[in-house]
Amino acid sequence: MKRVIAFTVIIMIMFSMFLLLKNTFSPPMVETEAEPDDEVYITFEPPERHIYDIKAHYDGKNKIRAEMDLTYVNNTENIIDNLYFHLYPNMFSSSEHIPFFKEDLYRAFPQGINYGGIKIDEIKQDGKNLTWSLAEDDQILELPLDSPMGTKDISNIYISFELTVPKARFRFGYQTFGKDKITMSLGNWYPILTVYKDGKWCFDKHYAIGDCTYSDISDYTVSFTVPKDFTVAASGVLEKTLLQSNQVTFIYSIDQIREFAATISNNYQTATEVIDGIKITSYFHPEDKRGGFMVLNVAKYALDIFNKAFGKYPYPELRIAEANYYPGGMEFSTFIMMDTTKYKEPHISSTSLERSTAHEVAHQWWYNLIGSDQINEPWIDEGITEFSTAYYFEKRYGQPGRESYFGRQVDTTVDFIENNPRHMLDPLPLFKNHREYFAVVYVSGVLFYDDLRSQIGEENLVDFFQSYLETFKYKNVNLKEFEEFLRSKKYEALDESFYDRWFNS
Ligand SMILES: [Zn+2]
Known part of the structure; x- marks a missing residue:
């Protein structure tokens, strides 16, 4: 009982102190006579950039269902009545669309050609249903808007879609190994706004070599719900992980990046280092631990050298993930995919892994911070x-x-x-x-x-x-x-x- 009384007294003292402090720090109430036509304005800062908010659900095999809320900001000088999105996954939708040279097919598809793509289910603009069409071999989504948008206008575009991920060693693809292990790459995987430059939209498709990424800086929040034995490595900062019975949700977010990528695996271990306040995380298969640590070490030196020479990397984190990507290493904003073969002997002891890691870290400046048209001016x-x-x-x-x-x-x-x-x-x-x-x-x-x-x-x-x-x-x-x-x-x-x-x- 004594305890209860003591507790009540403490609470009362704290409350009186709160009232006292509140009065001390609040500005004195001054009664003013409001003019009858005075209005109260709430200032609202419109977003400067597009904001992508994506919620993805992975089935543990090769399907992902996702919903995307895009806040589109018309940063052009023109009135926009159509929007255009890249649907890169559709390069895997048929044999005619697959862009690789013949001699690369076996490297991209070691178990034979496998198909995949992106299927759009529903699109809305500010809550109203829209109809759409596909162009450029189904790799461009053309979206006539319900209401045209003037300069600086903002609109919400909702898109729900389903991905079928091909069994391919590429930016968008997965491989299985061991008894039940799988590592999946999600690069260029969601509808990505095309760049509007000099009065034109850029519709260039992926080519047999090189990269296709050409996009505007945007803000991202992306959540992945996956079976609970999976880990998600992605662009940005891991804000939260939520465990619900047999699933786990990873929520990543980051502002001012060019494109959001991820890998998903039930075979990841991680190691981290911090340099200049930037946290680097290496995700690797346990059997490739040596390579995983080497990547971390190279990235640490590279960030330090480039911070000094170019100007500081402006994000709090960088992730590098072992993946299946036959050309080698692939840069994304604050995220790097590195092919699994580089983590294995004899490549690890040559400088192949080191060159690729340093190269992809440098892209964090030259591709991410400064963007360019990678198809026409690589x-x-x-x-x-x-x-x-x-x-x-x-x-x-x-x-x-x-x-x-x-x-x-x-x-x-x-x-x-x-x-x-x-x-x-x-x-x-x-x-x-x-x-x-x-x-x-x-x-x-x-x-x-x-x-x-x-x-x-x-x-x-x-x-x-x-x-x-x-x-x-x-x-x-x-x-x-x-x-x-x-x-x-x-x-x-x-x-x-x-x-x-x-x-x-
Ligand atoms: Zn490069």
């Missing part, structure tokens, strides 16, 4: 990213690092580039194979920035990277803007012969 992000990879080897290991990188990637390729009809500024569809694309676009990037550095010096090069980032951060840049920006720096050492050498094919 050199903009791949050239600077591959130079950043060489820069990582040089800064981490000194001259021997530079020599080993050049010895493997550059010296063996220079003749090939010189004798090749393709130019580094060519669009993706002109390249005939991976070797030609890597040599002409990636390695020429290393040679370009190395030449730039030899002309203007290391200090100016670092200044160039930092001011380039400041100028185009969270935007998309094209080749013309890039060249204009470089010229605007007015480096005395750069005469017309430099521009002729690199920008004229």
Whole structure:
């Protein structure tokens, strides 16, 4: 009883203190006579960017059902009466749509060609049902709006859809292994708004090589409900995990990224490191622990080197997940997929895993923070990213690092580039194979920035990277803007012969 009295007294004292403090800190009540036409305005800050809110349910096999609420902000100068979305999963919907070269088919589909895609069930604009159509081999969703949108108008677009994920070693695909293990990649997996640039929507499809991502910076909240023995690794920050009987929900969110990706597996272990306040998490299969830790170590050094050279990575976390992706490593915003074969001997002891990890970390700046059209102008992000990879080897290991990188990637390729009809500024569809694309676009990037550095010096090069980032951060840049920006720096050492050498094919 004594306890109850003591407790009541404490509560009463706390309440009186609360009243006292409230009166002390509240502004004094001043009675004013309101004018009869005074109105109360509640200020509402409209969102600056699109906001994607997606809820996905995974069945533990190859199906995902999802609902997406998109807050669309018309950031164009024009009236918009149609919206267009990429439906990349439909590249797997039939044999004619699969974009790979013939010789890559067995690498993408080791157990034979397998199909998948995205089926749209329902679309609404601000609660009203809309009808839609598919174009460009079902890879573009065309959505006539119920009411046209003026500049800065905002609208809610609701889309429910179902994914059938193909058994493929790709950004969108899964593989099974062991008795009942499965690892699934979800890259380019939801309806993604196409970019509107210079009065046009960009409908480019995925090509047999290279990346297809070309999108605007947006904010994301994405939840995945999966059977409870699965883990979800994804873009952004893991805000919450909710366990309900035999399911678990992972809720991720992040602002100002270009695209949201994830992997799902019932065979993941994790390891983490923190560098400059950024938490890095490596997800790997337990049998590939050595590779999982190596990825973590390389990412830590790479973030440190690039933070200093380019400007700080602005997000709290970075995740790198072992996945099934036959071309190697794939960058997404604050998230990287790395192919499982790189985690295994003998690749782990060569520098294959290290080069790919450093390369994909560099893309966090050159692709994510500064976006570009990866189909028509792939050199903009791949050239600077591959130079950043060489820069990582040089800064981490000194001259021997530079020599080993050049010895493997550059010296063996220079003749090939010189004798090749393709130019580094060519669009993706002109390249005939991976070797030609890597040599002409990636390695020429290393040679370009190395030449730039030899002309203007290391200090100016670092200044160039930092001011380039400041100028185009969270935007998309094209080749013309890039060249204009470089010229605007007015480096005395750069005469017309430099521009002729690199920008004229
Ligand atoms: Zn790349």
